[in-house]
Amino acid sequence: MPSFRPLSRIASAFTTPLTPADYLRLVNPLSSARQLRAVVTAVQPETADSVTIRFRPGKGWNPHEAGQWARIGVEIDGVRQWRSYSLSTGAGQDPAITVTAMGTVSTALVRGTRVGDVLFLAPPEGDFVLPEHPRPLLMLTAGSGLTPVMSMIRTLVPRRADADVVLVHSSRTPEEALFAEELLELADQFPGFRLVQWFTGERGRRLDLTTTSDLDAACPDWRDRASYACGPVDFLDAAESLWNREEGELRVERFAPVVAPGSGGEGGRITFEKTDKEVEADGSTTLLDAGENAGVLMSSGCRMGICHACVTPLLAGQVRDTRTGEVHGEPGHLIQTCVSTAAGPVSLDV
Numbered sequence: 001m002p003s004f005r006p007l008s009r010i011a012s013a014f015t016t017p018l019t020p021a022d023y024l025r026l027v028n029p030l031s032s033a034r035q036l037r038a039v040v041t042a043v044q045p046e047t048a049d050s051v052t053i054r055f056r057p058g059k060g061w062n063p064h065e066a067g068q069w070a071r072i073g074v075e076i077d078g079v080r081q082w083r084s085y086s087l088s089t090g091a092g093q094d095p096a097i098t099v100t101a102m103g104t105v106s107t108a109l110v111r112g113t114r115v116g117d118v119l120f121l122a123p124p125e126g127d128f129v130l131p132e133h134p135r136p137l138l139m140l141t142a143g144s145g146l147t148p149v150m151s152m153i154r155t156l157v158p159r160r161a162d163a164d165v166v167l168v169h170s171s172r173t174p175e176e177a178l179f180a181e182e183l184l185e186l187a188d189q190f191p192g193f194r195l196v197q198w199f200t201g202e203r204g205r206r207l208d209l210t211t212t213s214d215l216d217a218a219c220p221d222w223r224d225r226a227s228y229a230c231g232p233v234d235f236l237d238a239a240e241s242l243w244n245r246e247e248g249e250l251r252v253e254r255f256a257p258v259v260a261p262g263s264g265g266e267g268g269r270i271t272f273e274k275t276d277k278e279v280e281a282d283g284s285t286t287l288l289d290a291g292e293n294a295g296v297l298m299s300s301g302c303r304m305g306i307c308h309a310c311v312t313p314l315l316a317g318q319v320r321d322t323r324t325g326e327v328h329g330e331p332g333h334l335i336q337t338c339v340s341t342a343a344g345p346v347s348l349d350v
């Protein structure tokens with residue numbers, strides 16, 4: 001496993017003369033003119049592979065709206081890596097993220113985070129939020145896709161007598177289901193909240209969203225509800241197709257980028273000019289992944305083309321947008337490296 005060294009644990013590793021910002025950090029790890037930070041206040045196991053990490057942000061943080069997400073940065077093997085995580089607590093509550101171990105950063109967060117650690121972060125963003133006016137709602141989630149919806153449920157259900165929310169949540173087994181006990185309690189306590197847990201292991205099949213029959217059984221009036229969905233790519237693709245066919249109202253939050261069919265291009269040699277590195281990349285490897293794999297210090301954020309934290313000037317060549325398949329680029333253009341692949345030789349100002 002890569003070594004995860006939150007900021008508070010690397011203070012002793014400074015060997016060169018400290019800058020004023022470094023001294024400030026050693027006195028108060030949340031103080032920095034340059035980078036928003038937070039101190040971890042609790043780490044609570046949720047399932048065998050997921051934890052909720054509560055944190056107290058420093059100056060510059062804005063309270064989150066239910067359903068929003070934040071970029072979280074951690075140092076792994078000396079490189080600061082950024083990923084996006086939905087804030088799972090309700091609006092007005094102290095922020096927390098609920099992370100499921102899956103790859104590099106999530107596994108480091110789940111297995112390595114301790115109370116007192118310091119995380120890098122950016123203020124909350126996103127428009128996967130509750131409707132402005134109360135409406136009957138259907139929440140359709142699978143796996144870790146429950147996290148932004150949990151924030152909405154925690155915000156709405158205990159606080160509004162007129163709440164009318166149905167949650168259909170799919171997970172493999174009861175042991176893998178996030179927030180299971182709390183959801184059962186909420187369903188017991190509040191008549192305006194109904195819970196349908198769909199355990200694929202027990203039912204022997206997945207929730208079928210290619211036809212309306214599973215939804216009709218789980219939530220007969222689903223067509224009359226404002227619907228929200230969050231989960232794996234195929235789950236969301238099926239939900240979007242169904243709602244398009246039925247002309248219903250559906251908001252979707254994706255954790256991974258949409259990839260246009262056949263968008264993999266020719267690839268090419270990528271030159272990272274400032275770092276003085278060159279790598280050969282195929283048409284399905286993003287410029288960001290290619291750079292990181294080669295040890296280039298790349299800016300990154302959501303890794304799905306929504307936050308623009310990764311934009312980098314293109315010096316030469318053209319790139320392919322993995323979401324649309326479109327090939328584009330002129331010298332000087334800003335390129336989103338997380339959703340671009342090389343379309344022939346490319347040179348980047350990084």
Ligand SMILES: Cc1cc2nc3c(=O)[nH]c(=O)nc-3n(C[C@H](O)[C@H](O)[C@H](O)COP(=O)(O)OP(=O)(O)OC[C@H]3O[C@@H](n4cnc5c(N)ncnc54)[C@H](O)[C@@H]3O)c2cc1C
Pocket residue numbers: 069083084085086087097098099100101102103104105106107144145147148231232233254255256257302304
């Ligand atoms: C807006 C937003 C909100 C998010 N909220 C959460 C959250 O609340 N909890 C959480 O655990 N993760 C969340 N994610 C996903 C998170 O940002 C990381 O992508 C995830 O933790 C994997 O990162 P990694 O470094 O561990 O894996 P990597 O080593 O970067 O990649 C692992 C692989 O898993 C794929 N992948 C990423 N997420 C998923 C997923 N959910 N299901 C299936 N495959 C996936 C990636 O595309 C990649 O191919 C969110 C992502 C976005 C964009």
